[in-house]
Amino acid sequence: MxxxxxxxxxxxxxxxxxxxxxxxxxxxxxxxxxxxxxxxxxxxxxxxxxxxxxxxxxxxxxxxxxxxxxxxxxxxxxxxxxxxxxxxxxxxxxxxxxxxxxxxxxxxxxxxxxxxxxxxxxxxxxxxxxxxxxxxxxxxxxxxxxxxxxxxxxxxxxxxxxxxxxxxxxxxxxxxxxxxxxxxxxxxxxxxxxxxxxxxxxxxxxxxxxxxxxxxxxxxxxxxxxxxxxxxxxxxxxxxxxxGLWRAGVTWWRLGPLWHELSSVSPSSPLAAPIPWYSSYAVRLTQREAGIQDGLNHVRPHLDDRVRSRAEEAARAAGHGTDDASRIGLAAMIAAAVRARCNGASATVDVSDHSAGLAARATLVGVAHALRTSPIVATARAAAAVDDGIRK
Incomplete structure (x- = not known):
């Protein structure tokens, strides 16, 4: 049998x-x-x-x-x-x-x-x-x-x-x-x-x-x-x-565009280095968030609130809600700051402290999404490159 x-x-x-x-x-x-x-x-x-x-x-x-x-x-x-x-x-x-x-x-x-x-x-x-x-x-x-x-x-x-x-x-x-x-x-x-x-x-x-x-x-x-x-x-x-593991993995993936954007400003930092393949997603997420904060610290002197304000107004004009427009504005400001930092530009005059807002995981995920998908952010990044070229 x-x-x-x-x-x-x-x-x-x-x-x-x-x-x-x-x-x-x-x-x-x-x-x-x-x-x-x-x-x-x-x-x-x-x-x-x-x-x-x-x-x-x-x-x-x-x-x-x-x-x-x-x-x-x-x-x-x-x-x-x-x-x-x-x-x-x-x-x-x-x-x-x-x-x-x-x-x-x-x-x-x-x-x-x-x-x-x-x-x-x-x-x-x-x-x-x-x-x-x-x-x-x-x-x-x-x-x-x-x-x-x-x-x-x-x-x-x-x-x-x-x-x-x-x-x-x-x-x-x-x-x-x-x-x-x-x-x-x-x-x-x-x-x-x-x-x-x-x-x-x-x-x-x-x-x-x-x-x-x-x-x-x-x-x-x-x-x-x-x-x-x-x-x-x-x-x-x-x-x-x-x-919990699934959410950590999804959040880690969604933060990817922001992590990649900021990692170029501090290539020698271990927190911004590529994450080992054998790490759990909980560890990966912690390392990625730490790397993002490390990158934000590097570009903080170049965060121009005028860039954020213009991008936020453009987002509202395009029909985005208040929260989405705020995240698009932050993403545009970060993208422009990264370009300025990489090109060796001097610190901006109009610097605002957005530490509290950029410490929230939900905000960082929204900023990462805007970096990947928003044409307003792409425009701000391109404008920053043109401004740097003119100053040089």
Missing amino acids: DASPYYIPALALWAGLLAKLPDLVRTWRDPLVRSVCWVIFLGGAGFIFAAPPTVAAVNHASGIPNLAAPLDYVLVSAYSAACLVLILHWRGGSAGHVRRLARRWQIGYTVLITLLVVLFLMGDAPVERRTDLDTYYATTPWIGQMIALYLLGHMTAAVATTALCWRWALQVRGWLRAGLWLLVAAWLLNLSFSTLKLIAVAARWKGTDWDVLSTILAPGLVGLAATVATVGFIVPLLGPRAI
Whole structure:
């Protein structure tokens, strides 16, 4: 039998665990971080030990037919409890209240796991069943009860977790809400998994063979549920970081025209030098902004407010709004100042201090856009070159 429906979700879950390991090392005392890691680890282990090749290996190594079944039931039940505890810690609230609720669920599933082990020891399952033990032994004394108890425990966790995530999702916004709705979807899939298996088991109690529900449909659902749950847990953690990196990259790119305009006035400055390819976009953006401020410091004596005023008036006459016209005026003044600085012109007489405005990132982005696209800025740059030529 193809084991990929078991091993692929396990790998997906443990890939998520690998992404969380740095957080675990840094904040291993945080119960929330530990709970996330336990959930991902146990979820992956549940799939590994449910895979037919693993089932065969465990049974062969132990010499006990079907030992893999209670082992997997224990892992899945522990996973269910870990998910409930994680949601409780994640949602927060009074520390004492959270600890009490978490302890109750932990005690409840510890009792469940103990009963599963006891029932297996009391029963007799001599024929190895790698994929259909649930239905094959559904009517066997003690083993059938073990199977039904395991499925009911799984359904309980699915209902409780779905309800917790659903209520919480209605109270929050953003990435957390997206992650919670994914968890709702994942646990509804888990609920479908245990429901299908329980229906197949109940059919055997009635003497009917609906094994396809347990052996074919249910494994596909639980595999999808594990993948969706992993994404649901990780999205609220990594989503804001991804958006931050995206915004840093976009801002870095948008500041390019201004950075290139100013870098020519201080080619020996390390801040205005080309940024190393291996730097993150957050570092690149910081370096680029520092380079821009360094360049502005070099051209500050040449910033002519008359150039800015003329360009701003021309922009308004061309139909630009107040903010756009202001940025076009600043861009024209900077372009003219760069040309004057590069040509060795003397400092201008009418110098105004625009440090406050040019320190704002949004203003710098607007100035960079005007440098790249505005014909008014191009005209001011050309006029500065002509003026320098006349003075020389």
